[in-house]
Amino acid sequence: MLNKLSPIYTTQFGRAYCGDSIDLLKRIKDESINLVITSPPFALLRKKEYGNKPQDEFVDWLARFAKEIFRIITKDGSFVLDLGHAYQKSRPVRSLYNYKILINFCEELRFNLAEEFFWHNPAKLPSPIEWVNKRKIRIKDSVNTVWWFSKIDFPQADARNVLVPYSERMKKLLRDSDKFYSPKKRPSGHDISKHFSRANGGAIPPNLLEIPNTESNSQYLRYCKIVGIKGHPARFPVKLPEFFIKFLTKPGDIVLDIFAGSNATGEAAESLERHWLAFELNIQYLAASIFRFLGEIEPQQIKKIYESLSNGNLHKYEASKIKPISMFNSALSKNLDDIFITL
DNA sequence: CCTCCGTTTACTCACTCATC
DNA sequence: GATGAGTGAGTAAACGGAGG
Numbered sequence: 584m585l586n587k588l589s590p591i592y593t594t595q596f597g598r599a600y601c602g603d604s605i606d607l608l609k610r611i612k613d614e615s616i617n618l619v620i621t622s623p624p625f626a627l628l629r630k631k632e633y634g635n636k637p638q639d640e641f642v643d644w645l646a647r648f649a650k651e652i653f654r655i656i657t658k659d660g661s662f663v664l665d666l667g668h669a670y671q672k673s674r675p676v677r678s679l680y681n682y683k684i685l686i687n688f689c690e691e692l693r694f695n696l697a698e699e700f701f702w703h704n705p706a707k708l709p710s711p712i713e714w715v716n717k718r719k720i721r722i723k724d725s726v727n728t729v730w731w732f733s734k735i736d737f738p739q740a741d742a743r744n745v746l747v748p749y750s751e752r753m754k755k756l757l758r759d760s761d762k763f764y765s766p767k768k769r770p771s772g773h774d775i776s777k778h779f780s781r782a783n784g785g786a787i788p789p790n791l792l793e794i795p796n797t798e799s800n801s802q803y804l805r806y807c808k809i810v811g812i813k814g815h816p817a818r819f820p821v822k823l824p825e826f827f828i829k830f831l832t833k834p835g836d837i838v839l840d841i842f843a844g845s846n847a848t849g850e851a852a853e854s855l856e857r858h859w860l861a862f863e864l865n866i867q868y869l870a871a872s873i874f875r876f877l878g879e880i881e882p883q884q885i886k887k888i889y890e891s892l893s894n895g896n897l898h899k900y901e902a903s904k905i906k907p908i909s910m911f912n913s914a915l916s917k918n919l920d921d922i923f924i925t926l
Numbered sequence: 927c928c929t930c931c932g933t934t935t936a937c938t939c940a941c942t943c944a945t946c
Numbered sequence: 947g948a949t950g951a952g953t954g955a956g957t958a959a960a961c962g963g964a965g966g
Contacts, residue, residue: 673957707940707941713955795942800944800951800952
């Protein structure tokens with residue numbers, strides 16, 4: 584094994600490593616990562632090209648990674664896990680695999696469930712075809728469960744970073760609370776006071792995250808087309824990691840995605856000035872993920888970069904040299920070498 | 927030629943967003 | 947305002963290869 588791990592590319596804030604995440608996680612020091620956010624291959628019945636695990640092996644398989652994650656996140660760090668649902672084989676009955684993960688991580692690995700989130704993708708196609716489209720005995724499943732785990736009861740979190748605009752009705756109330764609102768005890772028993780009319784800069788968001796996954800002409804996809812490859816087949820929208828990075832970290836913190844795929848997490852972290860690490864087993868997926876960081880460059884140059892990264896030479900590429908970052912805040916600079924164990 | 931496998935293919939549709 | 951591109955899932959039938 585190499586003494587020093589070599590990223591296949593770096594940016595101003597991040598590093599992308601190719602390899603088995605179990606091995607890579609073991610090279611990270613205890614309590615050094617603020618947030619791990621990831622979406623593993625789901626335990627679907629349909630075989631996917633990125634190699635998903637069967638339902639009966641899934642919990643044990645993912646728990647091996649989670650154990651390392653528990654070790655490497657800071658005391659007040661978080662672990663956010665996006666999981667889609669699946670059906671049992673040959674039955675219109677749900678698999679409980681994502682709930683088994685939740686219970687295993689909390690009861691065996693001693694994670695807290697800080698909060699459960701639901702990612703609603705309204706543009707999800709109606710599926711699975713057999714139960715939903717053909718027989719019409721089930722309706723379309725358009726939410727993923729997103730479990731937010733922590734080690735302690737009070738992990739770093741600030742909802743003020745993820746406030747959403749007030750509704751039109753609430754804006755009216757804030758303009759003239761006397762006219763639109765009368766503080767009193769509600770039938771539910773809640774005593775809604777005068778404080779309800781105080782403007783706090785936005786509404787507290789719900790745990791239902793409505794984010795359509797409809798990317799169709801991003802720079803990433805355009806560059807994939809230029810190079811002549813398909814984009815990663817199961818990308819999550821950048822807005823999803825963006826929400827949790829804003830909510831659970833500060834600028835300069837370190838975010839890790841252990842199943843990085845096309846590195847949407849890295850893109851979100853980079854734009855929010857958080858350091859990031861991306862681990863991905865498939866060199867082609869990881870090589871293409873550099874497209875997110877290149878800016879507008881010539882097609883010939885895009886092809887050259889992709890070739891040199893995907894040929895397996897683990898050629899180190901600095902995206903920041905291609906796309907100069909003008910507004911780099913040096914106060915946030917951190918030596919990412921410090922978080923790795925040197926053998 | 928037939929059987930027993932495993933593999934491939936047909937089936938079926940809601941919604942968003944950028945661009946023209 | 948219309949258009950095109952992109953986003954997936956599980957079953958069962960069809961297909962194809964190996965072996966007798």
